[in-house]
Amino acid sequence: MARLCRSFCFGFLLSASLLLDQALAASNWPFWSYVTAPFEPPKLNIFTAAGSTPDPGYFFIGPRADGVNGTAAMIFDQAGNLVYQGPDEVTANVNVQTLFGKPVLTYWAGTMFSLGYGYGQVHILDDTYKEIYTVSLQVPFVTPNGTTEASYIDLHESKITDRNTMLVTAYNVTQANLTAVGGPADGWMLAAHFYEIDIATNQVVFSWSALDHQDQIPLTMSHQAIGTTGQSQSDPWDAYHINSIEAVEDGYLVSLRHLWSGFYLYKNGTVKWQLSGDTGADFDLGPGCNFSWQHHMRVHNEQSDGLTLSLFNNAGANPDAQQPPTTGLVLNVDLANMSVTNFRTLVDYGDPIYSSSQGDTQLLDGTTTGHVFMGYGANPVLREYDSNGYVIQSATWGPNNAFASYRGFKYEWHATPFWDPAVVVTNSSDGVDVYMSWNGATDYDTWDVYGGPTQTRANASLLTTVPRNGFETKATLTAQNVSYVQAVARSGNNVLRASAAIPL
Numbered sequence: 103m104a105r106l107c108r109s110f111c112f113g114f115l116l117s118a119s120l121l122l123d124q125a126l127a128a129s130n131w132p133f134w135s136y137v138t139a140p141f142e143p144p145k146l147n148i149f150t151a152a153g154s155t156p157d158p159g160y161f162f163i164g165p166r167a168d169g170v171n172g173t174a175a176m177i178f179d180q181a182g183n184l185v186y187q188g189p190d191e192v193t194a195n196v197n198v199q200t201l202f203g204k205p206v207l208t209y210w211a212g213t214m215f216s217l218g219y220g221y222g223q224v225h226i227l228d229d230t231y232k233e234i235y236t237v238s239l240q241v242p243f244v245t246p247n248g249t250t251e252a253s254y255i256d257l258h259e260s261k262i263t264d265r266n267t268m269l270v271t272a273y274n275v276t277q278a279n280l281t282a283v284g285g286p287a288d289g290w291m292l293a294a295h296f297y298e299i300d301i302a303t304n305q306v307v308f309s310w311s312a313l314d315h316q317d318q319i320p321l322t323m324s325h326q327a328i329g330t331t332g333q334s335q336s337d338p339w340d341a342y343h344i345n346s347i348e349a350v351e352d353g354y355l356v357s358l359r360h361l362w363s364g365f366y367l368y369k370n371g372t373v374k375w376q377l378s379g380d381t382g383a384d385f386d387l388g389p390g391c392n393f394s395w396q397h398h399m400r401v402h403n404e405q406s407d408g409l410t411l412s413l414f415n416n417a418g419a420n421p422d423a424q425q426p427p428t429t430g431l432v433l434n435v436d437l438a439n440m441s442v443t444n445f446r447t448l449v450d451y452g453d454p455i456y457s458s459s460q461g462d463t464q465l466l467d468g469t470t471t472g473h474v475f476m477g478y479g480a481n482p483v484l485r486e487y488d489s490n491g492y493v494i495q496s497a498t499w500g501p502n503n504a505f506a507s508y509r510g511f512k513y514e515w516h517a518t519p520f521w522d523p524a525v526v527v528t529n530s531s532d533g534v535d536v537y538m539s540w541n542g543a544t545d546y547d548t549w550d551v552y553g554g555p556t557q558t559r560a561n562a563s564l565l566t567t568v569p570r571n572g573f574e575t576k577a578t579l580t581a582q583n584v585s586y587v588q589a590v591a592r593s594g595n596n597v598l599r600a601s602a603a604i605p606l
């Protein structure tokens with residue numbers, strides 16, 4: 103039952119005919135290929151509304167698709183060019199965060215299970231792509247097939263706090279009395295844990311398990327039907343599905359997807375309040391505040407009498423059915439009168455998206471009134487909404503439900519890789535073609551191609567200068583009276599880095 107899962111997963115089974123359609127469509131999707139790198143990332147279809155001004159930044163995704171290339175951490179520019187591709191691995195939550203006051207690239211990588219969670223590590227790269235920290239979790243955990251893992255961090259959350267710790271989710275397989283929800287007394291379930299880990303030392307500084315709080319979070323609160331699950335270790339019931347954690351003033355804000363709820367926890371782990379998307383729980387829900395199967399709850403403008411909460415409201419859980427469309431929600435949570443009012447709903451009813459799983463809602467400029475960027479999870483779609491709620495930019499990289507990225511973000515990012523640019527030369531009918539790329543480099547605009555008689559004098563004469571053309575740039579040398587060439591990446595007049603000298 104616990105199979106490796108790249109795309110068709112997260113607990114929702116699609117019909118066989120839908121899967122076949124998606125497989126056919128996926129096999130026709132165009133991919134890039136390059137001379138200088140073994141990457142085959144998907145091509146992005148990008149729409150930008152005429153006259154609009156999307157916020158600056160790059161797209162950060164971790165695409166997954168069965169049986170095709172392009173499963174890695176990736177950064178694209180707004181024209182759809184690849185900027186960075188990491189190692190071939192299943193990734194999640196590729197994004198830019200701040201650690202010790204500096205921007206870092208972080209992402210989870212590991213093994214993903216069909217129930218929609220995983221076991222792996224979080225990689226933290228500086229702005230040269232040097233891995234400065236690897237966050238891992240060694241705890242006595244049980245997996246569905248009884249394996250021992252090097253690290254038990256789950257894919258859903260890897261949030262850096264202001265105190266330079268990381269909040270991560272983790273799923274344990276454990277036994278519990280499931281009679282209250284129609285299961286066996288000696289049933290099997292997934293326990294929902296989160297850990298706060300000190301990044302510099304990799305020490306756990308706080309841990310929490312929903313099962314320790316059954317007085318406030320009983321199993322009967324789950325909306326996840328137990329069905330035939332819960333009978334065996336390899337097929338545990340996913341009662342909670344923990345999927346986002348954030349550090350807040352009094353403790354932590356935890357999203358439990360299968361309870362359609364966010365829980366505000368005190369620092370001792372007990373529940374201060376619960377906001378449910380159907381009953382409201384501790385709140386009166388105003389119109390337009392319902393949500394279900396949600397992801398990516400984030401707190402903004404927290405004050406003693408209230409806060410703003412953004413979230414990805416998956417809403418419909420079945421892509422075959424015409425459920426309410428997926429929305430981004432920005433809710434005002436009033437703690438004085440315990441009521442929730444709708445501040446913004448991000449959706450295009452003319453072109454609705456039904457995301458059965460995954461996804462995120464990012465407030466781009468840090469305010470609640472600016473542009474909002476959404477990654478649609480199970481659907482390979484990114485959308486930017488302007489302040490009036492119009493979609494001004496979108497990007498897709500495959501058929502819906504065939505390709506996915508757990509989350510998709512837009513961030514500004516300035517990186518100069520520690521590695522050198524790559525150059526490959528090929529003979530062509532016109533002369534010699536020189537292909538140049540510099541995986542991950544953001545801030546160069548020009549290539550100078552030098553040539554010379556020997557390896558050490560490869561830079562003897564400037565042969566040609568060409569503007570950067572996306573990920574890989576080609577220059578053609580017609581009169582090649584040289585034996586070696588060398589490419590140099592420049593930003594304006596600022597020389598950044600030279601490639602190795604390559605023989606012709």
Ligand SMILES: *[C@@H]1O[C@H](CO)[C@@H](O)[C@H](O)[C@H]1NC(C)=O
Pocket residue numbers: 104105106107213214215247249
């Ligand atoms: C356990 O399950 C994982 C994920 O499906 C798989 O990668 C691994 O090979 C399995 N191990 C065993 C011993 O079955």
Ligand SMILES: *[C@@H]1O[C@H](CO)[C@@H](O)[C@H](O)[C@H]1NC(C)=O
Pocket residue numbers: 140141142169170171
């Ligand atoms: C991925 O791309 C490389 C380089 O083009 C190729 O050798 C490999 O077979 C591809 N893998 C798959 C799964 O398509």
Ligand SMILES: *[C@@H]1O[C@H](CO)[C@@H](O)[C@H](O)[C@H]1NC(C)=O
Pocket residue numbers: 241242243244274275276277
């Ligand atoms: C995980 O579950 C097992 C029982 O299946 C239990 O022995 C173990 O203590 C749990 N791990 C943690 C960290 O709670």
Ligand SMILES: *[C@@H]1O[C@H](CO)[C@@H](O)[C@H](O)[C@H]1NC(C)=O
Pocket residue numbers: 279280281282287
């Ligand atoms: C399981 O829980 C039920 C109540 O939901 C209780 O009646 C029963 O005794 C419990 N069984 C065991 C084996 O603890």
Ligand SMILES: *[C@@H]1O[C@H](CO)[C@@H](O)[C@H](O)[C@H]1NC(C)=O
Pocket residue numbers: 368369370371372
């Ligand atoms: C947890 O902390 C809150 C707030 O300080 C307090 O009201 C509550 O009694 C504490 N609960 C436990 C079990 O310590």
Ligand SMILES: *[C@@H]1O[C@H](CO)[C@@H](O)[C@H](O)[C@H]1NC(C)=O
Pocket residue numbers: 379380381382386387392393
């Ligand atoms: C939405 O919330 C209201 C108020 O709590 C509740 O009465 C209603 O049943 C909810 N609707 C759905 C579709 O969850």
Ligand SMILES: *[C@@H]1O[C@H](CO)[C@@H](O)[C@H](O)[C@H]1NC(C)=O
Pocket residue numbers: 386436439441443
């Ligand atoms: C609670 O106060 C807010 C203003 O902060 C108001 O918009 C809302 O209508 C009030 N709700 C109730 C139920 O009184």
Ligand SMILES: *[C@@H]1O[C@H](CO)[C@@H](O)[C@H](O)[C@H]1NC(C)=O
Pocket residue numbers: 527528529606
């Ligand atoms: C290009 O052609 C020349 C002579 O025809 C040959 O010496 C050289 O190895 C070729 N270079 C490449 C990169 O194929």
Ligand SMILES: *[C@@H]1O[C@H](CO)[C@@H](O)[C@H](O)[C@H]1NC(C)=O
Pocket residue numbers: 558559560561562
């Ligand atoms: C050319 O290369 C040589 C040896 O690699 C180096 O010493 C020299 O500084 C380079 N000249 C320029 C103009 O970059």
Ligand SMILES: *[C@@H]1O[C@H](CO)[C@@H](O)[C@H](O)[C@H]1NC(C)=O
Pocket residue numbers: 553554555562563581583584
């Ligand atoms: C190669 O030819 C160009 C003109 O085509 C000339 O400027 C350059 O000096 C020559 N380089 C060498 C190394 O002979």
